[in-house]
Amino acid sequence: MNDEATTVVADLEAGIGTLTRLDAAAVDATVVVVEPTLRSIDVARRAIAVADEQRQGRVVVVANKVSDDDDRARIDEAFEDRVLIVVPEDPAIDVADRLGLSPVDHEPQAPAVAALESLVDALGLASV
Amino acid sequence: MKIAVVGKGGAGKTTTSAVLARSLGRRGARVVALDCDTNPNLGLSLGVGDSETERLLTLRDQVDEGEAEHAPTWDDILDRYGADAPDGVRLSVITRIENPEPG
Amino acid sequence: MEEPMPLADSSSMMRVAFVGKGGAGKSTIAGTFARLLARRGQPVLALDSDPMPGMPYALGVAVDDCPIPDDVVVSGGEGEPRWVLRSDLDAAAIVDRYAAEGPDGVRYLQFGNLWGHVVRLQKAQHAWSQVVAELDRDQWHLVGDLPGGTRQAMFGWARYADTVCLVVESTVKSMHTAARLLTLSQAKWGPSSLVLVVNKACDDSDAARICERLELPAAAVVPHDPEAGRGDRRGAAPLDAAPDGALAHAVDALVDRVVSLYSFGEEVAG
Numbered sequence: 001m002n003d004e005a006t007t008v009v010a011d012l013e014a015g016i017g018t019l020t021r022l023d024a025a026a027v028d029a030t031v032v033v034v035e036p037t038l039r040s041i042d043v044a045r046r047a048i049a050v051a052d053e054q055r056q057g058r059v060v061v062v063a064n065k066v067s068d069d070d071d072r073a074r075i076d077e078a079f080e081d082r083v084l085i086v087v088p089e090d091p092a093i094d095v096a097d098r099l100g101l102s103p104v105d106h107e108p109q110a111p112a113v114a115a116l117e118s119l120v121d122a123l124g125l126a127s128v
Numbered sequence: 129m130k131i132a133v134v135g136k137g138g139a140g141k142t143t144t145s146a147v148l149a150r151s152l153g154r155r156g157a158r159v160v161a162l163d164c165d166t167n168p169n170l171g172l173s174l175g176v177g178d179s180e181t182e183r184l185l186t187l188r189d190q191v192d193e194g195e196a197e198h199a200p201t202w203d204d205i206l207d208r209y210g211a212d213a214p215d216g217v218r219l220s221v222i223t224r225i226e227n228p229e230p231g
Numbered sequence: 232m233e234e235p236m237p238l239a240d241s242s243s244m245m246r247v248a249f250v251g252k253g254g255a256g257k258s259t260i261a262g263t264f265a266r267l268l269a270r271r272g273q274p275v276l277a278l279d280s281d282p283m284p285g286m287p288y289a290l291g292v293a294v295d296d297c298p299i300p301d302d303v304v305v306s307g308g309e310g311e312p313r314w315v316l317r318s319d320l321d322a323a324a325i326v327d328r329y330a331a332e333g334p335d336g337v338r339y340l341q342f343g344n345l346w347g348h349v350v351r352l353q354k355a356q357h358a359w360s361q362v363v364a365e366l367d368r369d370q371w372h373l374v375g376d377l378p379g380g381t382r383q384a385m386f387g388w389a390r391y392a393d394t395v396c397l398v399v400e401s402t403v404k405s406m407h408t409a410a411r412l413l414t415l416s417q418a419k420w421g422p423s424s425l426v427l428v429v430n431k432a433c434d435d436s437d438a439a440r441i442c443e444r445l446e447l448p449a450a451a452v453v454p455h456d457p458e459a460g461r462g463d464r465r466g467a468a469p470l471d472a473a474p475d476g477a478l479a480h481a482v483d484a485l486v487d488r489v490v491s492l493y494s495f496g497e498e499v500a501g
Contacts, residue, residue: 007152008130010162011145011170014137014253014379015283018164022132033135033144038466039288042295043136046283056132064140071464093143100403102175103143104150105214116147123131125152136283137379138254142404167252167380167411169404178403185411 007125016047022054029057029123034079035064036071041078048082058083060122064112065089083122087115146173153215160206161219168221174213184211188221243368244274245493246375248392249428250416252408253379255398256430260453262289263469263482264396264489265374269335271486271499276326276371277339280359280388281378282352284341289376291468292333298341299329299362301354314357322365325358334468338371363391381411389416394489396426399445401437406444413445424492426450428485451485453478 010027012018019030030051034044044061051059060083063075067089075086090112096103103113120126131148135141142165149161163170168188171181187209210220245268249261262277269275279286287295303325304314316325330338342359366373377388389395395416399409416425427447429438431454438452454477462472469478490499 006129006158006160008160008162009145009149009152010130010132010164011142012132012134013165014135014141016134017282019132019134027130027132029129029131031131031133031144031148033133033139033141035136035139037288037464039285039295039463040136040139043139043283047134051132051134062140062144064144074464087140093140094402096173097143097402097404100172100178102146102150102173102214104147105175113147116144117151119144119148120151120155123148125129125157136254137252165380167408169407172403172407178407181407185407 016043016050019047019050019054019056022056025055025057027056030059031062031119031123032059033062033064034075036066036074038074041074045078058123060085060119062087062116062119085115085119085122087112142170142173145170146175149174149217150213150215153213153217159215159217161213161217163219163221170221171211171213171219174217174219176211176213176219180211184209184219184221244370244372245394245489246368246373246392247394247396247489248375248377248389249396249398250377250389250412251379251398252400252405255379255400255405255408256453257379257398258285258289258376259459259463259469259478260289260396260398260428260430260482260485261374261376262286262291263479264486265290265337266333266335266468266470267479267483267486268372268374268490268499269337273499274371275337276330276366276373277333277337278363278373278375278391279339279341281376282342283378284376286339286376287331287341288463288466289468290333290337290339291471292331292337292339294331296341297329297331297339299325299355299358301358303329304354304358312357312361314354316358316361322362323367323370325362326366326371334470380408381415390419392420394424394426394492395420396428396450396485396489397445397447398428398430399441400431401429401433401441406441409441409445413447422447426485426489426492428453431455450488451481453481453485 032044032047061079062085064087092107092110093112096106133145149159153159206220213219249257251257265275265277307315330340333339427449429449429452432452438449456476456478458473458476459469459478
C-alpha cells in the first residue's frame with residue numbers, strides 16, 4: 001500500500017462505516033458517489049463531512065443517474081461548493097449490469113462511461 | 129496514490145470504481161482495485177466475469193471462516209486473493225481495509 | 232421448487248425481515264409493506280437496523296433522524312451483555328417513547344445511525360437487540376429493514392424474523408448478493424419462510440432469470456414504477472407519490488402472500 005508507483009482504487013463497503021473506521025489521512029482522495037435522491041444525497045453529505053474531518057484527501061462528488069433538470073438542480077444545490085462530476089442516466093450502464101459486464105467493455109463510448117472517465121482528471125491523475 | 133470510493137449501496141459506487149481503475153490502467157498506471165465490500169462484485173464491473181468473481185468470493189469466505197490463512201504481506205494478498213482484470217488492473221478482494229499490511 | 236407452506240407455529244404476529252443488495256429496493260418495499268399491512272387494521276412496528284436508514288423515506292415518516300438514544304442503556308453487570316437497558320425501561324416503554332409515528336398508524340423504531348461514534352453505536356445496538364428480543368409477540372407485527380449486503384443480515388440482526396423477504400433486482404450483482412444471502416439464511420430459515428421478491432422488473436424474463444438462478448419461485452414481482460421512482464428522487468414515499476401505481480399493487484399482493492403463511496391469514500387477507 002505504501003508503494004508510490006501504484007494507484008490503489010478502493011471500493012469501500014456500501015455506506016460510510018468503513019470510511020469512519022479508516023485512520024485519519026489514510027487516503028489521498030475520496031470519491032463520494034451519489035444518486036439524485038434525497039436519501040442518497042443525505043448519505044453523501046454525511047460521507048463528505050467524515051472525509052473532511054478525517055482529512056481523507058481531495059473530495060470529488062460523482063452524481064450518477066442524473067436524468068433531468070430537477071435532478072441536476074437537486075445535485076447542484078447540495079454540492080455547489082464541491083468538485084462535481086455529473087453522470088447522465090444511461091441505459092448502457094443498466095444493460096451492462098444486467099449482463100454482468102464492465103460498461104467499459106459493453107459500450108466504451110457510452111455517455112456515462114465518458115463522464116466517469118473524466119474522474120481521472122478531476123482527481124489530478126491525468127499525468128499518471 | 130490511494131483513492132477511496134464511498135456511497136450508498138446501489139448509487140453506482142462499484143461502477144465508478146471500475147471505470148476509474150480501467151481508465152487509469154489504460155493510461156499506463158499500475159492500478160490495484162480493492163474490493164472491500166462484504167459482498168464483492170467489483171470483478172463484474174471490471175470485466176473479469178461471473179465465474180471469476182464467484183471464485184474470489186469463495187476465497188474470501190474461506191479467509192473469513194478461518195479455513196485459509198490471512199496472507200502475511202500485501203503482495204501475498206494481491207497474489208492469492210486477486211485476479212487480473214483488463215487494462216492491466218489487478219483486482220483484489222480483502223476483508224478489512226482498516227489495517228492492511230504494508231508490503 | 233417448493234411452494235411456501237404455512238408456518239407450523241404461526242399463531243402470534245408476523246415478523247418479517249427484508250434483505251438484499253443495497254439499492255435493490257429493500258427499504259422501499261419494506262416501508263410500503265408496513266403501511267399496506269397497517270391499512271388492514273393491523274398494528275405494525277417498522278424496525279430499521281440500517282445505520283443509513285432509508286425506511287423513513289419509504290414510509291413517509293416526517294423525521295428521518297430518530298435513533299434510540301444511547302442513554303437508554305447502562306453498563307451490564309457480571310455475566311450480562313456489555314450494555315443493558317436501564318431498569319426503568321422495557322421494550323414496550325422504548326417503543327412507546329422512541330418509535331416515531333408514521334402514516335397509516337405505523338410506528339417506526341430506528342436503532343441508531345452512523346453519526347454515532349463506535350461506542351454510541353454499540354450502545355444503540357445492544358438496546359435494539361434487547362428491545363427486539365423482549366417485544367410482546369402478540370402486540371406488533373414487525374416489519375424489519377436490514378442494511379444492504381450480507382454483513383449484518385445474518386449476524387444476528389434478522390434473528391427476530393420468522394419470514395425473510397429476499398429482494399432482488401435483475402442485475403448480476405443483485406443476484407450474486409441474493410445467492411449468498413440465500414445460502415447463509417438457509418441454515419436458519421427453511422424454504423417455507425424464505426420469500427423471494429423480484430423488484431424493478433421490466434418484463435417477464437427478468438423474474439424468470441432470477442428464479443432460475445436462485446431456484447426459488449417468486450412470491451411477488453414488483454414492476455418498475457416510474458412514478459414511484461420520481462417520487463423517490465424528491466423524497467416522497469411510494470404510497471404517497473403513486474398510491475395506485477404498479478408498485479403499490481404488487482406490494483399489496485406480497486402482503487397477501489406473506490399473511491397467507493400464517494394461521495391468522497384469513498382475517499388479514501385483503
